[in-house]
Amino acid sequence: MLRVGILTSGGDCQALNAAMRGVVKAIYTKRDDVEIYGFQDGYKGLMYGDFKVLESRDFSGILTLGGTILGTSRQPFKLMRKPDENGLDKVEEMKQTYHKLHLNCLVVLGGNGSHKTANLLREEGLNVVTLPKTIDNDLWGTDMTFGFQSAVDIATDTIDRIHTTATSHGRVFIIEVMGHKVGHVTLHAGIAGGADIILLPEIPYDIDVVVRAINRRNKSGKKFTIIAVAEGAISKEVAELPKKAQKEARAKYPSVAYEIADKISERTDQEVRITVPGHTQRGGSPCPYDRVLATRLGAAAAEMILEEDYGKMAAVRNNEIIRVPLEEVAGKLKYLDPDSSIIREAELTGISFGI
């Protein structure tokens, strides 16, 4: 009997269900003697033994379904080794559930924080296989995470819609795009949406350069400007402060879009408007690209399980599915390289990065 635990952890994103369907369908293609244990709400379910025994048919028809049928929760890694509310060691509790159910392995679909925990469980001797899930695409070891392209599609759609309003009214529009500490989603949605200015965490911006870019557009007869700003974007001045002072500087505004709007309003007479698509960027049916990626990664994870090749993440590199050891993935962020060719190409087409 093959006993597989599975959980989804961290912020939800598109194609979580598609990926789980891939894992389970592929296992059942090769084995009949399978039991799937679906843990509720991420690591919490593993901690508290909150699970359902699922069958093949529970994963049928969910390819296009947004969200996760298992539920998810954010479990900050920092708190992971702290005792839980019953005073018990969290990791110890998770191990106990794992062993009590005689699991052969645990499949974790998660992003950065979740991979730290997954690696910790691996170090504790559990057989762990992971899948790279996040709209941010900031996971080390894989070219691409599922959720990313769907989020880019939604953020682009937002910029497209704002474009018509901006054109009609002649305003500066700031669209704040998700992405946590990295700029991947913003960069792609910004290029795809025809943003005039793109501000990213990896390229601290100079507000005076931003204002000059706006003024230059106005002088050339274009009455509106579209700015795509990553939620983690940062100004040059603030980037040079110590971490704590950075945090304080940011806390003055609801979010970075408001900070930039304020500064532009101080320096120009343009009307400025803000749009924050927010959680919609995580929601709804995955785009076809993500469905293919998630299905492939899911099948690849199943292969790892069938081969008992544990302690690794199914990843994609140069369009091929590979396996990356968890210790290489855990604790590292995949930032945008400011010197990468996509930045240069974007600049060539006239996009300003505020520098």
Next chain:
Amino acid sequence: MLRVGILTSGGDCQALNAAMRGVVKAIYTKRDDVEIYGFQDGYKGLMYGDFKVLESRDFSGILTLGGTILGTSRQPFKLMRKPDENGLDKVEEMKQTYHKLHLNCLVVLGGNGSHKTANLLREEGLNVVTLPKTIDNDLWGTDMTFGFQSAVDIATDTIDRIHTTATSHGRVFIIEVMGHKVGHVTLHAGIAGGADIILLPEIPYDIDVVVRAINRRNKSGKKFTIIAVAEGAISKEVAELPKKAQKEARAKYPSVAYEIADKISERTDQEVRITVPGHTQRGGSPCPYDRVLATRLGAAAAEMILEEDYGKMAAVRNNEIIRVPLEEVAGKLKYLDPDSSIIREAELTGISFGI
């Protein structure tokens, strides 16, 4: 020679271009000796004589185009009779432009404020024909305005996406929908998106009833609640205050969604999240429903011009296009009727209106 001025006024919305295309195509079907004067940025263009002479082909291929090729601006009616920055009477300036160009008539695509001004110009002797444009659907005299269904589609799409996130995380999600002082868009998007609670300006809500509805869902095992709230929604308590105090009470929060979120957080231990789709609700390509409506209304406006039947708005009532005198339209808002059957039907399906 038939000389037709045309302008789009107020907040932009979908199908403005489709409607103008309808007007112009229909005029050219019947007449060859036509000159079209497109005024820039709404009434401003008429005031300052800022226009372009347009041809039939300028209106070709714009059926699906969002925004307005003429630009638009908000001109509060209250300021309309104040002198402009040159100390001149605004209405007088518009009349001068109209007469200087020897216009036979002026076509105005606008919402509530714009119809007040249109009626004022009519009173001053100008030949005015109008089209009902607004996502809010709050214009008196017509069952439907173009832009409304497109806005409903976008707001519903937002709720759909949030649904998957809400399900995955088990949260209360508040989606704030546009609509100015009326609840039409929110009601329709709320029903279409399967919202659990819908809060509308026309039905002041009781926060305790809202909280009870959330708790009832939790008790029945549903871990999330979706609240669609109109930007003009108001609590019972505040609704009973005098106007000025109402304004002050509202000013404490960035917008109504934040107020409700605060109150729910005070009264429950649920995580609450806010999504504000904002200006995206006015943007992008019009939905097919709006394209048909705008084309029909545009053609009907052309018929009015060809028949020299002025001083009226092309409107739709019981699925037929009719003509409504401007004096009946100007200055009235079309509110939702709290006793209408759609409200009763929505309540029957389990939706709470917070009362």
Next chain:
Amino acid sequence: MLRVGILTSGGDCQALNAAMRGVVKAIYTKRDDVEIYGFQDGYKGLMYGDFKVLESRDFSGILTLGGTILGTSRQPFKLMRKPDENGLDKVEEMKQTYHKLHLNCLVVLGGNGSHKTANLLREEGLNVVTLPKTIDNDLWGTDMTFGFQSAVDIATDTIDRIHTTATSHGRVFIIEVMGHKVGHVTLHAGIAGGADIILLPEIPYDIDVVVRAINRRNKSGKKFTIIAVAEGAISKEVAELPKKAQKEARAKYPSVAYEIADKISERTDQEVRITVPGHTQRGGSPCPYDRVLATRLGAAAAEMILEEDYGKMAAVRNNEIIRVPLEEVAGKLKYLDPDSSIIREAELTGISFGI
């Protein structure tokens, strides 16, 4: 105890699930002592006693789901009074199931054929309540059926996409739109998609007029022409033939689009291409308009059940929900009126109807 049977009959369409959800949610809002019997695959399930006992939660989360959770099948009315494969009277068998389960009433979601059968069951003494379901919008007694607007949206999307190809290549494109014997979907999608020529069953076309319209476009410098043709469209010549000869004339071509393509190719040197979106027009998530309509009609049907007001269809007229006796609905088609104002308005904007 309230025992309600429910079935979906005829070709599937969008919002069937939304409507059933409306019925069931509204019944449970008012009553606790309810049993819902879902018959499989339309009247077949009622005939053969093939059903599932469903609960409130089976209808949760299906608002946006395409298709029907009960399955459906086409049961031509003509065959309804013929014995079934076991030599038993079909209607008699349905009555037996109904009585055996002690049903209080039967809810039927169906189009034209299904309403004939529903009326027949009413005549046999069953308590029947119906909902108007069809993309064709050809059901007598209601201004609108659910499925229609979703089908218009999909057909319009097809025309939109073809537009870019047509423009790039300078071709004649024929898009064949569903609608059975009526032209509602084609007319609305044709106007919304900016079709140059629209051919409808209710307005038999003259191929020479069609060709002249194409040539006129070419002469004016427009290298492409978009023709939206209803699957039931018919030429003047064929329309004048007796029914049998009509059928033979039609049988020469896979479908009407091929006939028209052939005739255009004979008469011009234009490249002609055909696109048939086909069953996609029935599929996928219902548009927000249909979700609202289906939810309202569902709730209204529940009200009829709770009031024991049977033998009627929940319908919409002038934006209000009404109840129409089944004997008025059964056996009648709601054709497009060639003299209606929407046709005149479309012609005004330059659309040719081939006459």
Next chain:
Amino acid sequence: MLRVGILTSGGDCQALNAAMRGVVKAIYTKRDDVEIYGFQDGYKGLMYGDFKVLESRDFSGILTLGGTILGTSRQPFKLMRKPDENGLDKVEEMKQTYHKLHLNCLVVLGGNGSHKTANLLREEGLNVVTLPKTIDNDLWGTDMTFGFQSAVDIATDTIDRIHTTATSHGRVFIIEVMGHKVGHVTLHAGIAGGADIILLPEIPYDIDVVVRAINRRNKSGKKFTIIAVAEGAISKEVAELPKKAQKEARAKYPSVAYEIADKISERTDQEVRITVPGHTQRGGSPCPYDRVLATRLGAAAAEMILEEDYGKMAAVRNNEIIRVPLEEVAGKLKYLDPDSSIIREAELTGISFGI
């Protein structure tokens, strides 16, 4: 003065305008002394000297526009060296136009056939830079062509919609997907749409295996089957015939979907339906993925022009933009590798390839 000719050739696809916008914007970022010559309708425009002098602003606002603002036409390579209708050598005429306009280079956006011609012009001494355009993704030398992902999105949307109908009625549905002689679009759309069977040109199918897969689904209680078939798919028997006999065998059916439908109908009692999305797969606004890819490739082509590095195609390999000599690209097709891991992964999840 930098004189750049530009043309789009072959079947139209999404992101042609986005790519041209990228080229032109990037050239103008670096140079002021530029003249852009846009040739009409592909190589024809170059042959007959049919062009427009375009400016930077002609390429503004076209990022999201489907089709090509220059028009396109198919020019079979085989006919390229035949004299034109005036008895003149086609290539010679193109050279003359090029030299008469003192062009510094020619930018060609095209697929396979167009690259053969581009290479021929290079051999004749013209400075040619190309961009890989085709929904088929069958161009040698690049991992990805623009248009591909947009076509996958549309074909997937078709399968999604058919899924709801198939589920409701319990039928076999065959969706015929574009792709010319290769299966890339079908494979990706098939996986993304959750097809049960995928039939590709590169993997000749055995109809008996297809039928067994259908029967297996029925036995397991699933009443419907979705088959995604590439327009170039071929059965084992026919694949073994000589080319001429293959052609004859195919000519018996309107297209491959009809052949497969016939064979399934002969072998099972299942209702079979066909959907052919056809040209819609080339149409409409490019998806964000394609917009980013086309913009990057466009900027990269501009870099090549500015560096006078001619005779190459801008391509993407392992997520980086590279330059591939035209002689390596011309005349080769990039087929799907039947042994690639994506095929294995798809099979693991239960998809049958009919072998």
